[in-house]
Amino acid sequence: QQQVKQSPQSLIVQKGGIPIINCAYENTAFDYFPWYQQFPGKGPALLIAIRPDVSEKKEGRFTISFNKSAKQFSLHIMDSQPGDSATYFCAASGYSGNTPLVFGKGTRLSVIA
Template sequence: QQQVKQSPQSLIVQKGGIPIINCAYENTAFDYFPWYQQFPGKGPALLIAIRPDVSEKKEGRFTISFNKSAKQFSLHIMDSQPGDSATYFCAASSETSGSRLTFGEGTQLTVNP
């Protein structure tokens, strides 16, 4: 059972654009929502994470927006660069289920020069 749905599967933007990747979840017990970035041939790396007590978190050019009532969260990349081209995964976990991460299907982002 897929508990975290991610969209779109792929996304192409021009340099300087603001790609947005969305995730929706079903389990209301989820209390930790990280985003991972993965380059080809590498393992995923933690990018930014949010907990449900805040609606937005920014780290550099990366922003997470969180809507608890809609059970959705999204990643925005400001002033995107070709070096941001990668696969992005959202994930979620709950303390009540041992904090094991459940991942979305991934979004392949291409930022054209």
């Protein structure tokens, strides 16, 4: 049973483009939604996270959009750069600690110059 469904599996964009990665969840106990970036040979690194009390959060070039009623959230990367080429994971957990962090299957992003 996959608790967090992520799409697309891979994505290729031109430099300066805006890649969008989508995730959907089922467990209503989730109330903390982070995105992680992972480079080959490294562990996932936290990019940005959102809680259900807001519909959008921006940090630098990264934006999370959150739709509580649809149980969906997405990551937008503005002005993408070749250095953004990595695998991106959405995740979800219970903020109170009652539900562990679960991950989507990941999106491999390639930004070409």
